[in-house]
Amino acid sequence: xxxxxxxxxxxxxxxxxxxxxxxxxxxxxxxxxxxxxxxxxxxxxxxxxxxxxxxxxxxxxxxxxxxxxxxxxxxxxxxxxxxxxxxxxxxxxxxxxxxxxxxxxxxxxxxxxxxxxxxxxxxxxxxxxxxxxxxxxxxxxxxxxxxxxxxxxxxxxxx
Amino acid sequence: xxxxxxxxxxxxxxxxxxxxxxxxxxxxxxxxxxxxxxxxxxxxxxxxxxxxxxxxxxxxxxxxxxxxxxxxxxxxxxxxxxxxxxxxxxxxxxxxxxxxxxxxxxxxxxxxxxxxxxxxxxxxxxxxxxxxxxxxxxxxxxxxxxxxxxxxxxxxxxxxxxxxxxxxxxxxxxxxxxxxxxxxxxxxxxxxxxxxxxxxxxxxxxxxxxxxxxxxxxxxxxxxxxxxxxxxxxxxxxxxxxxxxxxxxxxxxxxxxxxxxxxxxxxxxxxxxxxxxxxxxxxxxxxxxxxxxxxxxxxxxxxxxxxxxxxxxxxxxxxxxxxxxxxxxxxxxxxxxxxxxxxxxxxxxxxxxxxxxxxxxxxxxxxxxxxxxxxxxxxxxxxxxxxxxxxxxxxxxxxxxxxxxxxxxxxxxxxxxxxxxxxxxxxxxxxxxxxxxxxxxxxxxxxxxxxxxxxxxxxxxxxxxxxxxxxxxxxxxxxxxxxxxxxxxxxxxxxxxxxxxxxxxxxxxxxxxxxxxxxxxxxxxxxxxxxxxxxxxxxxxxxxxxxxxxxxxxxxxxxxxxxxxxxxxxxxxxxxxxxxxxxxxxxxxxxxxxxxxxxxxxxxxxxxxxxxxxxxxxxxxxxxxxxxxxxxxxxxxxxxxxxxxxxxxxxxxxxxxxxxxxxxxxxxxxxxxxxxxxxxxxxxxxxxxxxxxxxxxxxxxxxxxxxxxxxxxxxxxxxxxxxxxxxxxxxxx
Numbered sequence: 062x063x064x065x066x067x068x069x070x071x072x073x074x075x076x077x078x079x080x081x082x083x084x085x086x087x088x089x090x091x092x093x094x095x096x097x098x099x100x101x102x103x104x105x106x107x108x109x110x111x112x113x114x115x116x117x118x119x120x121x122x123x124x125x126x127x128x129x130x131x132x133x134x135x136x137x138x139x140x141x142x143x144x145x146x147x148x149x150x151x152x153x154x155x156x157x158x159x160x161x162x163x164x165x166x167x168x169x170x171x172x173x174x175x176x177x178x179x180x181x182x183x184x185x186x187x188x189x190x191x192x193x194x195x196x197x198x199x200x201x202x203x204x205x206x207x208x209x210x211x212x213x214x215x216x217x218x219x220x
Numbered sequence: 221x222x223x224x225x226x227x228x229x230x231x232x233x234x235x236x237x238x239x240x241x242x243x244x245x246x247x248x249x250x251x252x253x254x255x256x257x258x259x260x261x262x263x264x265x266x267x268x269x270x271x272x273x274x275x276x277x278x279x280x281x282x283x284x285x286x287x288x289x290x291x292x293x294x295x296x297x298x299x300x301x302x303x304x305x306x307x308x309x310x311x312x313x314x315x316x317x318x319x320x321x322x323x324x325x326x327x328x329x330x331x332x333x334x335x336x337x338x339x340x341x342x343x344x345x346x347x348x349x350x351x352x353x354x355x356x357x358x359x360x361x362x363x364x365x366x367x368x369x370x371x372x373x374x375x376x377x378x379x380x381x382x383x384x385x386x387x388x389x390x391x392x393x394x395x396x397x398x399x400x401x402x403x404x405x406x407x408x409x410x411x412x413x414x415x416x417x418x419x420x421x422x423x424x425x426x427x428x429x430x431x432x433x434x435x436x437x438x439x440x441x442x443x444x445x446x447x448x449x450x451x452x453x454x455x456x457x458x459x460x461x462x463x464x465x466x467x468x469x470x471x472x473x474x475x476x477x478x479x480x481x482x483x484x485x486x487x488x489x490x491x492x493x494x495x496x497x498x499x500x501x502x503x504x505x506x507x508x509x510x511x512x513x514x515x516x517x518x519x520x521x522x523x524x525x526x527x528x529x530x531x532x533x534x535x536x537x538x539x540x541x542x543x544x545x546x547x548x549x550x551x552x553x554x555x556x557x558x559x560x561x562x563x564x565x566x567x568x569x570x571x572x573x574x575x576x577x578x579x580x581x582x583x584x585x586x587x588x589x590x591x592x593x594x595x596x597x598x599x600x601x602x603x604x605x606x607x608x609x610x611x612x613x614x615x616x617x618x619x620x621x622x623x624x625x626x627x628x629x630x631x632x633x634x635x636x637x638x639x640x641x642x643x644x645x646x647x648x649x650x651x652x653x654x655x656x657x658x659x660x661x662x663x664x665x666x667x668x669x670x671x672x673x674x675x676x677x678x679x680x681x682x683x684x685x686x687x688x689x690x691x692x693x694x695x696x697x698x699x700x701x702x703x704x705x706x707x708x709x710x711x712x713x714x715x716x717x718x719x720x721x722x723x724x725x726x727x728x729x730x731x732x733x734x735x736x737x738x739x740x741x742x743x744x745x746x747x748x749x750x751x752x753x754x755x756x757x758x759x760x761x762x763x764x765x766x767x768x769x770x771x772x773x774x775x776x777x778x779x780x781x782x783x784x785x786x787x788x789x790x791x792x793x794x795x796x797x798x799x800x801x802x803x804x805x806x807x808x809x810x811x812x813x814x815x816x817x818x819x820x821x822x823x824x825x826x827x828x829x830x831x832x833x834x835x836x837x838x839x840x841x842x843x844x845x846x847x848x849x850x851x852x853x854x855x856x857x858x859x860x861x862x863x864x865x866x867x868x869x870x871x872x873x874x875x876x877x878x879x880x881x882x883x884x885x886x887x888x889x890x891x892x893x894x895x896x897x898x899x900x901x902x903x904x905x906x907x908x909x910x911x912x913x914x915x916x917x918x919x920x921x922x923x924x925x926x927x928x929x930x931x932x933x934x935x936x937x938x939x940x941x942x943x944x945x946x947x948x949x950x951x952x953x
Contacts, residue, residue, distance in 0.1 A: 077499075078479070085499040089454075094446035095439015097626075098498075099577055100662040104891035107577060135439035148437035152429055152857060155295030155865055157436030158443060158577040158626025183900035190891060192577050192627050193295045194868025196902035198861070 064124055068093070069137030079125035083117075084108045086124055087134060095135035095161045099190070106189030109162040109169075110134045116169040133168075135161035144168055147205040150212040155193035163189045167203050176207050263327035265617030272404035273362065275328040276355040277306060283383055283397035285312045287319040287352075290329035290337060291344040292598050294625035294632070295865070296922040297430050297858035298344040302352055304428040304854055305345075308420055309356030309412075311380035312396070314427055324600035324620035336601035340633045340747070342822035342920025345854060349918055357412035359403075366402035367394060417852070417915035428855035432624070444595045444623050447583045449655045453482060454498045455646045456505035456659055459490045462517035462884040463669055463742045467491060467510060474507040484508070487645040489638075494650060498659055518742025519884040522674060525741050526568055529676035529697040532737055533566065545735045548717045549694075552731030558690035560683030563766055567679075568947040569755045570878035572672035572748055573894060578626020579665035582643035587653035589613040591644055596625030598632035606637035610644050629869065630747040634670060635705050638744075666894060667886040671879050672748030673699040674741075675716075677759045681729075687771025688782065691731040694720060698755075699745045700738035712736055715747060719756030719821060719927070724786035725764055743881065749869055750821055753927035757819035758874075758948070761931030765815075766944055775816050775935065776804055790849045791818055793910050794827035797847035801908050802829035812842060815936025817928045823919030824850040828867070828928045830903070832936035838951050841871060841903040841933055846925065849910040851918040859921050860907035866925025867905050872897035874930030876949050895951075903929075 065074050066083075068091065075090045087093040087110070096119055099107030103118035110119045111133040138145060144164050147153075154160045163186070170177055170185040177185070182203050191199065204210040271278055278286040287303040299319040307317045322329045322337075329337045332347040360380055367385045368375040371392045378387050386393035396403075422428060435441040460466065470491050472484035480500025485492045491510050495501035531537030539545075582595040584607075591611045597603050597620050604615040611618075625632060634640075643658035650656050660668070675698040682691045700713040714721070717736050726732050748754060768778035776799045783791045795818050799805070808814045812831040819826060831842040846863045853859055876895035880887045888894040934945045 081499050085497060088446075089497045089499070092448060093439075094442075094448070097443075097578070098445060098659075099579075100891050102662075102890055102892060105577070105662075138438070140434075140438045145434075145437045149433045152297075152433050152861065154430070154433050154436035155297070155861060156577065156625060156627040157295070157432065157441050160436050161439045164437060186899040188898075190577065190896055190898060192575060192629070192869070192872075192896065194865035194872075194897065194902065195861070196868060196897075196899045197864050197904060199899065200902075 066124065066127060066132060067129065068132045069134060070131075075124070077124060080123045082120050083110070083122045083124055083127065083132070084119040087119060093134050093136050097158055097161055099159065099162070104190070105159070106166060107159050107162040109165040109189065111165060111169055114169065114172050116166050135165060138164065138168065142168065143206040144171070144202065147202040147212055150205065151198050151202045153195055153198040153202050155195050159189060159191045163191065163199055167199070167206070170203070171207055176209055177203065263325050263616040265614030266325045266327065270328065273359045274355055274408065276352060277310070277359045279359070279396060279400055281397060281400060283316060283395050283400065285310065285317045285383070285396070287317065288322045289319045290322045290331070290348070291339040292321065292596060292622055292625060292628070293432065294596065294598070294628040296344070296862060297855060298339070299432065300428055300430045300858060301345045301854045302348055303431065304422055305349065305352040306356035308422045309353050309415055310360045311382070313383040314422055316383060319431055321622040324597065324604055324618065324622070325616065326601045330601070336599065338599040338601060338633060340598065340630065342824070342922040342924065344922075345918045346823060346920060353414050354412055357414050358408040361409050361412045362403040362406040363396060363399050365406045366399045370399070370402060420914070423854050424852065424856065426857055429857060441624055443578055443626050444581045444583060445578055445626070445659070447594055447623070447657060452655045452657055453494045453496065453650060454501040454657050454659055455492050455494045455643070456501040456661070457487070457490045457492045457642060457664070458505055458508045458510050459664060459668065460512045460514070460517070462514055462519060463744060465512040465514040465517040468513040469511045471509040474509070475504040478504040478507055483650070485646060485649040487642065487649065489642050489645070492646045492649070494646065494656065501659065502661065517884055520741070520881070521883055522571060522879070522881040526674055526676065529674065529739070530566065530568070532739065533676050533678035533695040533697050540739065543737060543739050545737050546712045547733070547735050548712045548721045549726055549732050549734040552691075554691040554693050554731045554733040556691055556731045557682065558684035560685050560687060560690060561770055562680065562682045563763070563770065564680040565763060565766065565944060565946060567677040567755070567759050569675040570880065570948065571674045571743065572754070572873055572877045573666050573879050573888070574627070574629045574631035574748055575666065575894060575896060576625070576627030576629060576631055579660045579662055580631070580639040580668070581657065581659050582640050583655055583657045584643045584647040585653045585655040586611060586644060586647040586651060590617070591647070592619040593640065593644070594621040594623055595640065596628065596632055597622045597640075598625070598628050599634070602633065602635060603637045603640050606641050607644050610641055611648065629749040630751070631670060634746060638668070638670065662891070663889045666879070666888055666890065669744035670746035671743065672754055673701065673745040675755045677755065679759060679763050681763065681767060683767065683771070687767065687773065689725065689729040689767065692726055692729045692734070694734035695737070696720065696735070697737045697739065699741050699743070701745050701747055701751070703738070703740070713738055715751050717756065718752035719819060720760060723760050724783055724788035724791055725760055727786035727788070728782040749866070750923040750926040753819060753821040753923070754873065757817070757821070757927035758931045758934070761817040761819065762934050762938070762944065765931070765935040765938055769938065779816070779818060790825045791820065794818060794825050794847040794849050797908055797910055798827035798829050798845050801847065801906065802845035804829060813936045813940040815932045815934065815939060817931035817935060819924070819928050821924045821927060824848055824921060824924040826863070826924045826928045828932045830929060830932040830936055832933050832940070834940070839875060839933055839937060840901070841929070844903045844905045844929065844932070845908070846905055847908045847910060848921070848924065849912070850921050850924070851916045852912055853909045854918055856909060859909055862921040863907040863925040864905040866923065867929045868897050868902055870926035870929040871903065871933065874933060874948055875951050878949050
């Protein structure tokens, strides 16, 4: 079927079967490869994008279910979003594969709660797996991006 | 083990030497036949042109410096550390230094510790240290000479800082860009003068930061999964449900009816569906009907394998043909008595999946005997050798563009190049140089084997009247990782015993009888971040903790006494530093219990003090104080990052990780059944680096942070509950 999706503020026409998950349309049809495949069953969060500001797992969302939702992907954050700045300032990524999903989940959190508590961060980010274990810096970077901590040195110490 | 030379020559201890031996054996075996050096042979067919500044340094017309990185970047920040070594000696402006992956070429880019182009054993910085210092210093000397010639002044009076070459007396200066053409004409010095390490201005500072954080925070990094090309086909493969099974017959009718499916092929590892899109490939693959020939399949359950390993260690099972105990540390007479107590304890470790965030994948195009690949190649030389066999070409002629990996933890360095060869087999069927991207789903990845082996340890220790070990009897039963190697056989598989072998606790014990048995099983096994230490660190540290408690001694004091006896100065230093920073000896925060563990792996020694409590019936880990001796710290920030990440990786396995088999079928399929550590379960890791004399050779940091947290947590739980934990994972599903 032909369907028009609102992605990062642009109407984009795609040809795909109605049951095709948004993830594969973004990646294979629209070339937006920042959104990652990690598990295909909404367990890891690597495919997280925003639909009208709310985080969704694009690997399990068929395009037919999107209606007129405004989709935002990592490419739509612009590159200098406070979260992206904090991610760079703290050298959060290791392999980096999960980070698009991490940042999109965090972006949704900050929309809901501009100054999230530790518990709110834990709750909002528990669905995003990072096998490199960058959790500590992800947590710290969300604090930085929300203005609750200075964007100075990364959270390491030295003897 | 503390001698600088041995740390340099064998950074991962004996295990690495063994890996090195096998790879060089492959090369030497062939080299003898054709009369050239091993790396010549491995690189046969490669084009070896390098620029004026050598194989590792490129300088652009605008003066930008590029490190040609012979090691893959898969999260460990290696690119930054390696680039910093070059920038330091070159006196380059760090903000104008970048990096790129080297092409596959064993002659130019072999790992000095392994004899092949391969990233592993936490050796990237270690083996490149001298090489890249020289590369940077040689390039610097070329700029200095070019300036001396141009300004007609003595080279010895010229200084370089932040990519600017200057002569103070005459007031002349020029940047790398201005001098580039002249410098490129200067013959590089064979033995360039290196900096006095005391004069380093970049290495060891917080300025050494990653160069890839922006790209990875904006979705711009191009992983294998992201490769797109004109005419690209996507392939998925139906694999057998049991290891060792083969295709008997298949029906592709339904698969071919899926829109977008182009073709279906039988390949040695299963049935491949090739399609225009990933989703079509998946739907096509799922629509296949395959009948499997399971005559040679492994049909045992992991519980049965574990039970046999336990019986073998206890001496209650008969050895099968070819099975033989091999001593790996023997001294004195373990029947000796010193009047103390006896402790006998056995430990079980399950199979573990690497579960990288990016499942295995590869892009290949084949035209006759020519093959070009783009993927996250951890061992380009291995991959070239394996692909060359499939397309009947010279290894060096196999082109590989190495892309960053979405994690590896050992999975992508595989003697069989399993997923790479699979992709090439499909690309060969497609032919015509058409690019094929092989995609494994999470389920494919998790069921594909190459796990950390299932391991059983049995330890019996008798003590003297002060409670210190007098005899130590140790049996390890596990599949051999090295049995999958193209060469090898004979001798102890060092990867199975490293960490027990060489332990300061055994050194401090008068009588030792330690043996290994490596039965076969049909489950493919592989190294997994920190390899042997994943289990040996746990066994040694949790056993010592039980002995300390029986002796009525403080955990730190008991270890300290043994390290002093063994002359383990580096262990002492990290233990003391971690204990001090953690406030050992002072009460833990209310509700928390502390545990300590120390382990050396890959040339580095790590001590951790973990604060643990029980929450909703599961262990919860809070503050983890980490002290590491990794020689010269090149990037303190990335060392900390590796301690944070390595700790999470090890904790995830200790708490939750296990792959089980029921009648040969893998039970876990995805992250819903293979539980991994999540954000809300992550500890807060503090990292302290033991200060070193200037110029100390750097050692590994990618793996040494992984094996220590498991025993540190178990030791805290032992203090909390009085119960030893003799099986991983701690949390039962």
